[in-house]
Amino acid sequence: MRSMPERGHHGPTDPSAVPARLRSLATRLLGRGAVHADRISHARLTAAGATRWQYATLVTLRDGGPASQSALSERTGIHRSDMVAVLGGLTEAAYVERAPDPTDQRRNIVTLTPAGRSRLRTLDRLVDQTQDELLAPLTPTERAELIRLLQRIDDHHSAR
C-alpha cells in the first residue's frame, strides 16, 4: 500500500550518552523537538492524505474568511512561492476555490468551500491527537507553560 519508505527514527537510543553540554542547548533541543513533532504530525496527516501546510491554510481561511494568496502567506507563515502548490492541491480537492479579485486583477481571492470546512473538522481532530502524542510526557500545566514560552520566543524573533 505504502510505496514510500517509512520515515524512520535514528537519533541516540541512550540519552545518557549525550554530552551534558549538548543536552542542555536550547538550539539543539528545539531542533530535536521539531523533528519529533514533524515525525508525529507527518505520520498522522499523510495517513489522511493531508499536509501541515494544507491544514494551516484551511484554518486560516476559516478564521479570517476569504483572502488573497499573499494574505494567506503572511498569516500562515508559508512562503508565497510554496503557497501556490498548496492551493493547487486544495483547489483540486475542491476544499477551496480560487477566483480573480475583481477590484485588483493581480490578486486571487481564495474561499473555503463547504467540503473544505468539513474536511477541516476531520483534520482538527487529527491535529489534536498529534499535540497529545507530542506532549504526552507533560502535565496540562506544563504543556501550557511550554506553549507560552515558545510563543514568546516566536513573537520575539518574528517581530520586525
Add this chain to the structure above:
Amino acid sequence: MRSMPERGHHGPTDPSAVPARLRSLATRLLGRGAVHADRISHARLTAAGATRWQYATLVTLRDGGPASQSALSERTGIHRSDMVAVLGGLTEAAYVERAPDPTDQRRNIVTLTPAGRSRLRTLDRLVDQTQDELLAPLTPTERAELIRLLQRIDDHHSAR
C-alpha cells in the same frame, strides 16, 4: 565575500494576524522555534567557518574521549552517513585525527587534537551567544524551565 545567498527572514510580520488555533499548536511552535534557532546558530557558526554538526562532534570528543564513528553518531544524534563528511572536514582542518582501531579493523578511532580543543573553546563562546540571542525574551528561570520541558519531550520520544 559571501557567495551564498543570505538566509532570509520571511514569516509573518504581524503575529496577531496568525489564527489563534495555529498560534497555540505545539508542533507548529517547535517548528518555528527550530527555524529561529537554525537561523541564529547558522549565522554565527558559518561566520566562524563551522557547522552545528562539527561543534556537536567536537564537544562529544572532549566529553567522552576518543571514540569510533558509530559511537560519535550515537552520542551526537548525527546520522552515521552524515558523520563521514563531518569528520572529513574536521580531519582536513586538523581538529581531529582518524586512525584505524587496531583491535577492530572495522572501526576508526577519532581523537581530538590540541588544535581541535582550542577551536572548541572558541566555538563554545559562539554557541553561548546563540543561546543568549535565541532565549533573549526569557528570564533565567524561564530559560531553565523551557530547557527542562524540551528535554522531557526529547527523552520521551528518543527512548527506544
Add this chain to the structure above:
DNA sequence: TCCGAACGTTAGGAGGACTAACGATGAGGA
C-alpha cells in the same frame, strides 16, 4: 505618463534527516 511596488508563478538551491546498499571485518553457533 512613467516608475516602482505588489501579486502570483516557476525554477531551483541549501540544509537536515534520513534509506538503501556496498565491501570489509568481526563474533557466535552448529
Add this chain to the structure above:
DNA sequence: TCCTCATCGTTAGTCCTCCTAACGTTCGGA
C-alpha cells in the same frame, strides 16, 4: 572449522522545509 549474521564506514540519492531569483502582469503615486 565453517557459516551465518551483525557491525562499521562509506557512497549515493530521497524527501521535506525554507528560502532566493526572476518573470510577466497589474496597480498606484509622483
